[in-house]
Amino acid sequence: MDSRVSARALASALGGWRTREPAYEALADGIRLLCLDNRLAPRTTLPAERELAGALAVSRSTVAAAYRSLRDTGHISSLRGSGSVTLPLGRREPGRVAAGDGMIDLQQASPPAWPGLAGLMAEAAGSASTLVSRVGYDVLGRIELREAIAHRYAERGIPTHPDEVLVTTGAQSAIHLISSVLVGRGDRVLAETPTYPHAVDALRRAGARLVGVPVTTDAGWDLERAEQAFARTLPVMAYLMPDFQNPTGRSMTTLERAAILSAGERAGAVLVLDETTADLDIDRGPVAPGFEPSEPGTVVRIGSLGKTVWGGLRLGWVRADGDLIRRLVAARPAHDLGTPEFEQAIATQLLRRFDQVVAQRSALLRSGRDAVVKALEAQLPSWGIPVARGGVSLWIELGAPLSSALVIEARSRGVLLTAGPRFSVDGGHDRQLRVPFTAPPDEMARAAALLADAWAAVRAGAPPSVVAEAGAVV
Known part of the structure; x- marks a missing residue:
């Protein structure tokens, strides 16, 4: 079913869109980015030219020229009497652009596969006769893997029984499943802003009304x-990333963990902790996991091998109270019929040597982080480069609301990035840019040089009021 976006809603989503001249191209670029980031879904009817012109305080001819530019680039289609409608942009993951030859793709903040993975796959294939003897439809997960996951939690100081673990086809599947069970249409859910955009997509699909709580790198x-949000809105659930938060890279202090747990328990909310990046420590060192609930069922933990081992190994898990695990198992057949046996066999072997995996990932991410920080500080000294102790990316302060314009310009130069607003819960973040450091160091250095060229071009074309925020154009 096609949807419509009002002029007011589109104006809000565009934010500080006027980042270049002529104005109609800046507007067209803003709408293009909303389409590319899937913030405007395919087959969405755009506002009439006159309505959007009024909402943006521009002339109707500016909107008409912007729509004409969008038709020329295949982003919208217009029919007399039917309005302008956004078009599907080819076969791609929502929010991503296909990378051509020679392009540097920094949209997905995931390191390459752990070097020992291919060998473990071969070992698992050698036991194929044992694997195919299983039924294959197991919505809970094989016991050997659940025991290995429970053991890892116990090593972290979180005593866990295998019956408190559900194996899923990745963390995203876990988020969808938990949302479908815990969230009803119209329920409030607290989430950090900025945050992982696909989690926001899953929560909204479940009908959640999101309440944003800011988190910053400093x-x-x-x-x-x-605390005010928990007390005022009484959310049924909170989605949080306490360790190496995506995209800021920030980790909660002991005080922050205790305060949020206390506020969540007073509000009666279930705290869902996304720990998919928790093992990606570079030089922070170990911290107490925190979030020890006074009542069972208050805290749910999500884990995955996507960031630590390989994005193509679609395997994750939920660690929760036994009652909630049973509810998730009962609801799961509507989503899928279990996690593939082959992936589970590989994951079981991986968790037995996980310390080796984590050590290699730490070294890999350290080299990428150091390379991109050095290159960005040399090429773009005006940017605010945060200290990242782990995780997969830098959440950079640009000094002006030019993130969307920069991403569009960088794409024309062969660097694919995701603009700050994509990570927003309630708008904003066009002053920030996520730059992953998961690519090889030489590639990151080349990306920094191209970004510097793109940044100069964006500032040169931006209105004087915007340029003043970022300093004089050099």
């Missing part, structure tokens, strides 16, 4: 806002 979680 100040961390806004505890006052978080």
Whole structure:
């Protein structure tokens, strides 16, 4: 079913769209980015030219020229009497652009596969006769893998029984399943902003009304806002990333963990902790996991091998109270009929040598982080480069609301990135840019040079009021 976006809603989503001249191309670029990031879904009817012109305080001819530019590039189709409708942009993952030859793709913040993975796959294939003797439809997960996952939690100081573990086809599947069970249409859910956009997509699909709580690279979680949000809105659930948060890379302090747990318990909310990046420590060192609930069922943990081992190994898990695990198992057949046996066999072997995996990932991410920080500080000294102790990316302060314009310009130069607003819960973040450091160091250095050229071009074309925020054009 086709949907419509109002002029007011589109104006809000565009944010500070006027980042270049002529104005109609800046507007067209803003709408293009909303389409590319899937913030405007395919087959969405856009506002009439006159309505959008009024909402943006521009002339109707500016909107008409922008729509004409979007038709020329295949982003919308217009029919007399039917309005302008966004078009599907080919076969791609929502929010991603296909990378051509020679392009540097920094849209997906995932390192390459762990070097020992191919060998473990071969070992698992050698036991194929044993694997195919199983029924194959197991919505809970094989016991050997659940025991291995429970053991890893116990090593972290979180005593866990295998019956408190559900194996899923990746963390995203776990988020979808948990949302479908815990969230009803119209329920409030607290989430960090910025945050992992696909989690936001899953929560909204479940009908959640999101309440954003700010987190920044320097100040961390806004505890006052978080406590007020829990008390005022009484969310049924909170989605949080306490370790190496995506995209900021920030980790919660002991105080922040205790304060958010206390506020969540007072509100009666279930805290869903996405720990998919928790093992990607570079030089932070171990911390107490925290979030020890006073009542069972308050805290749910999600894990995955996507960031630590390989994005193509679609295997994740949920660690929760036994009652919730049973509810998830009962609901799961509507989503899928279990996790593939082959992936589970590989994951079981991986968890037995996980310390080796984590050590290699730490070294890999350290080299990528150091390379991109060095290159960006040399090429773009005006940018605010945060200190990242782990995780997969830098959440950079640009100094002006030019993230969307920069991403469009960088794409024309062969660097694919995701603009800051894609990570927003309630708008904003066009002053920030996520730059992953998961690519090889030489590739990151080349990307920094291209970004510097793109940044100069964006500032040169931006209105004087915007340029003033970012400093004088050089």
